[in-house]
Amino acid sequence: MMNKTSIPVPELPRCMPEEQGIQSSAISAFLTRIKESQLALHSFMLLRHGHVVAEGWWAPYSPERKHMLFSLSKSFTATAIGLAAAEQLLSLEDKVISFFPEETPGNPGPRLAAMNIRHLLMMGTGHTSDTMEEMMKEADGNWVRAFLQLPVDREPGSHFLYNTGATYMLSAILQQVTGQTLLDFLHPRLFSPLGIINPVWDYCPRGINTGGFGLSITTEDIARFGQLYLQKGMWNGRQLLPQEWVAEASSLQIENGDGKPDSGDWSQGYGYQFWRCRHGLYRGDGAFGQFCIIMPEQDAVVAITSGTQQMQEVMNAVWELLPAFNDTQAELEQQPDAAARLADQLRTLAITPPVIRSFSAWESAVNGQTYQLESNGLQIDSLAIAFGDNEARVTLHDQHGGCQELILGRGAWASSQVRLMPGPAAPDAIMSSFTWTTEDMLQLTLLMVEQPFIFTLEITFSEQSLTLTQSANVGMGEQEPVTIKGRILA
Template identity: 65%
Template sequence: MLLRHGHVVAEGWWSPYRPELPHMLFSLSKSFTATAIGLAVSEQLLSLEDKVVSFFPDESPAEPGDNLSQMNISHLLMMGTGHTMDTMTDMLQSHEGNWVRAFLQLPVEEVPGTYFLYNTGATYMLSAILQKVTNQTLLEYLGPRLFTPLGIKDPTWESCPRGINIGGYGLNLTTEDIAKFGQLYLQQGQWNNRQILSREWVAAASSKQIANGDGSPDSGEWSQGYGYQFWNCRHGAFRADGAFCQLCIVMPEQDAVVVITSGTNDTQQVMDAVWELLLPAMKSAPLLQEEPSAVADLAAQLSTLQIEPPRCIQSSSLESSMSAQVYKLEANELDIDTLEVSFSGDEAVLTIQEKSGRQSLVFGREKWTANTANIIPNPSGANAIMASFTWAAEDKLQMTMQLVETPFCITEEITVKEKSIQLTHSFNVTMGPNEPVTLAGYLIE
């Protein structure tokens, strides 16, 4: 979505993605968490100078040390806690799910405020502090103060084992919801003639609070400085940013907002395209006269955006012999015990027996078919999935699952042998190494 001067200039979703579907925001959630802190500051529920340990006397070390003792809310906001390693790994593995205690027990090697480290655990602590002082989750607190005024409906947010919204990730909103959030910051906290968020907070959150690189134009988008859970960008812009290129770019000099929900590991390339293609066209001169033909051409192009299902070989002679056969898989990290595929007309049903239960998905023959299933964790329930199959070769069945409320696309390739199969499972994007998982299976007779 592209907004300029408060109006939507262009918007498009690649089908089977749709505008009404919520989307996993990953770390773009952090900017919403910071906004809650800004609101709490305005309500005098806390101050940025408040020490972190003061909120959690029972979870803090008996002798916290100088650096931990100095750490305050502003240090959490600016990712300047003094840690030299992200704290989330230890928090996720913490005893009895006490993430707060795990955070506070870790060594703080540097003086807070002097060392930048992107630290998702710091954002979680902001959520925990807010819940401590308000007795509400982030989601509950932001409801009447942010989500309702902006017309954001049915947001969901993942929680830790102790019921605290994760803060650093886990928020799910539509693309338009993110655009509203960006527009609120562009309008310096004002919405429908009401000052929802203070101008002072917007200025502080979007300004450089700590250095995270040399700041040179050639060093990319991760070294221009960091605010309060917002990244500074080139060209006077700032952004909320989530994994796999979930972006809310606010461009004050151009009075514009660019929002992108996607599934790629190359965020820099996408940002470069914004600067190279969109920015030069944003003239400071008075609005141009609308050209009906150009408007019609753009509307036509946007209306036909789609991700085509893979199309290789439409069918295989193996369908009849493979159909409804059950294959036992070797012990594997995916926890899949058995697999079977049944063909009927232009549909294939994949049934998987896992430790957690049995699931079936319907795949259209070289077309998308709608499903719901529990593939990855989702706070609002099962995943919405569009699924399609084709044959990559006479003996290789290719099954594609587009998880349309996430950046993820999963591909299952099943190579069929006489009494065995080989299953190759792959994601389009992952947080770590992205090597496909290959498993062997044999026919249960």
């Protein structure tokens, strides 16, 4: 098997913003807006005329790290369908049930029977609620069968509903047709030509890539994908993706709102797993601010990763950049002071570890103690804390006998590999710090540098016990803090 990391990947060309018709001061204003609005970006890359004119990572995020894309994954899944259609492996008019005779109900209703691949792509399946939650409950892990058994209440193609289960079905159809996973199918056709190395994609219990979520790649990888669409499928002189597909996927296929310019960017219509935007733009996006924004009129691409609930505000900040794009190919006059200020801003982007009180007298009292925790959803059975001069080590024992160690810097980030979420997946890359908020309250900040999540653990100590409260920066729906009590293990 070919080593996918053996071929060196050329970077996208870099240059000053003015060389591509953008003032450095406009990008500085964007970064200031992001900071003042506390929009919690993790990375930002701006391309114009195929050149990276600005890029930055909020430390400890960094360029080489992959970042979980959530629903931005959907745009890659749709691209795979476009490639498969170009190879005549399938047609957008093919009926969904035709691929899965064994999972299809004995008497499929007329709406299910009418549903085709195009309906899956445009989020027009006829369902009235997202199917994904019910699919994931299927006891034997057969998500395809679960999807096909759910009621289809509207005529396919007549009604928009954002439906992650529909994107999973695209992945399942592709695997059924090709005998390859979505990830393997895309390697020679998309990822390798674009220089996207070792992408990671989650899969369902039956080994089908999840399609609608679960892809992790770098910020520059997102930018390359956007540039491919901006160039109408052309890459390094080769037509990777049919130009007709790019036009179709990026254009309005189904209405999802009133379409008025001032009604926000989730009501401008939907293509094939791409959202239409105001100002004639389009985008792929994922929960908590993962963006690939394509700007055809400006010949520009914006790639962003984040950990925010304010996705519309992030887009609003990007739209404020639009007047700065010079509509000619001419270079702008260099402004050395503005360029220096922008370079300094980009160099010093950071998420600063909280520092309230560096030390507490409680450190000596709890140092090395093990605390037995009450039964909890985090599945932590006990924890022990040991303090050093510049770091703390928290040892976590789970309810199945497993043991993990979390390293935290004293007012600084320290690196660990710990699995925070229950389940069998590999450990997460975490940067952690600690501070004392009061004499008896220890605050741990756990930043998952390949995901949007930051967990805050506040531990209040008393003579023989502790109270631990965990909260997160973002989450699906209302996120109530989790409180757990524990006592010193005799």
